[in-house]
Amino acid sequence: MILKYFILGNLVSLCMKIINSIVVVGLYYGFLTTFSIGPSYLFLLRARVMEEGTEKKVSATTGFITG
Known part of the structure; x- marks a missing residue:
């Protein structure tokens, strides 16, 4: 015990x-x-890796910086 x-x-x-x-x-x-990690960072990664348009890369980067 x-x-x-x-x-x-x-x-x-x-x-x-x-x-x-x-x-x-x-x-x-x-x-x-x-x-x-917020959604803006995930959108930035998706735009950098998967998307090919420069407009989407710029908009994702801008959203990441402001958000």
């Missing part, structure tokens, strides 16, 4: 060390930045 509480206490302590780690905070904000 004492061993069970000792293992649980060590597990909680380890989890708290990981949660308070600066690496986890950096990963959290990194994922927030990565997933905040």
Whole structure:
């Protein structure tokens, strides 16, 4: 019984060390930045890769800069 509480206490302590780690905070904000890609960026990528008209490339670039 004492061993069970000792293992649980060590597990909680380890989890708290990981949660308070600066690496986890950096990963959290990194994922927030990565997933905040807006539609203007996706339109820009699509225009650069798939489209062949210069008008669409210019309009997608302008929309990306303003948006």
